[in-house]
Amino acid sequence: MSWCTESAALLPCILVVWSSAAFIFSYIFAVLEGHVVPFVPYISDTGTCIPESGLFGFMISVTAMLGAATMYIRFKIVQVQNSRSTFLSGYFNFVSFLIGVIGCIGMGIVASFQETAVTKVHDAGALVTFVCGVIYIFLQSIISYKSCPQWNRRGTCHIRMTIAALSVLATFPMIICASFVGIGTFKCEPGEEMSPYHQASAVCEWIVAFGFVTYFLTFIRDFQAVNLKISTELHDDF
Numbered sequence: 432m433s434w435c436t437e438s439a440a441l442l443p444c445i446l447v448v449w450s451s452a453a454f455i456f457s458y459i460f461a462v463l464e465g466h467v468v469p470f471v472p473y474i475s476d477t478g479t480c481i482p483e484s485g486l487f488g489f490m491i492s493v494t495a496m497l498g499a500a501t502m503y504i505r506f507k508i509v510q511v512q513n514s515r516s517t518f519l520s521g522y523f524n525f526v527s528f529l530i531g532v533i534g535c536i537g538m539g540i541v542a543s544f545q546e547t548a549v550t551k552v553h554d555a556g557a558l559v560t561f562v563c564g565v566i567y568i569f570l571q572s573i574i575s576y577k578s579c580p581q582w583n584r585r586g587t588c589h590i591r592m593t594i595a596a597l598s599v600l601a602t603f604p605m606i607i608c609a610s611f612v613g614i615g616t617f618k619c620e621p622g623e624e625m626s627p628y629h630q631a632s633a634v635c636e637w638i639v640a641f642g643f644v645t646y647f648l649t650f651i652r653d654f655q656a657v658n659l660k661i662s663t664e665l666h667d668d669f
């Protein structure tokens with residue numbers, strides 16, 4: 432297991448494990464409590480009712496923070512690589528990082544505002560999370576190709592772009608089908624039947640969510656070459 436704890440690689444490892452657990456545990460609890468149907472409910476549906484709502488909110492909030500931290504380290508890695516051999520505009524790297532952080536803020540909104548409590552805010556946060564998330568991984572895939580072959584293997588670039596492309600393709604039907612479903616339709620009642628649009632949108636949502644998880648898994652090798660240090664400086668005039 433040293434491959435996932437070497438240098439800064441522990442951070443994306445924790446992000447992947449924690450985010451996967453957040454989705455899976457919330458789903459298991461919601462199904463066992465009879466709050467959702469077993470066949471791919473919306474991810475948010477699995478964290479709407481008590482007691483799983485507390486678990487969902489906490490774990491998704493931590494996921495958002497871990498995601499932002501991982502994106503920041505990735506931003507710094509690309510920044511250093513680019514300073515050694517220029518292959519990219521610095522603005523491109525910064526814009527990618529900024530979009531990713533906005534997506535993490537959207538995730539924090541999803542965790543803080545439950546689906547049935549503040550529906551419009553929750554849905555807006557989810558939309559920001561998924562749209563900014565797919566844009567981020569698509570831009571990161573472009574950066575990977577730009578830095579190839581010096582800083583990335585061609586195979587890794589292909590894997591990242593494939594994941595990004597599938598996530599982008601799944602995002603469109605997810606949003607379109609969700610618009611037919613409408614908002615505020617979920618109830619914590621056993622046996623509730625989902626419409627075909629609801630099911631299609633939920634399937635695409637899970638595809639995109641685990642697309643993000645798989646994508647961050649590809650960062651582990653890059654992070655193995657990075658050491659993190661915290662520097663403290665005291666100002667004499669303080």
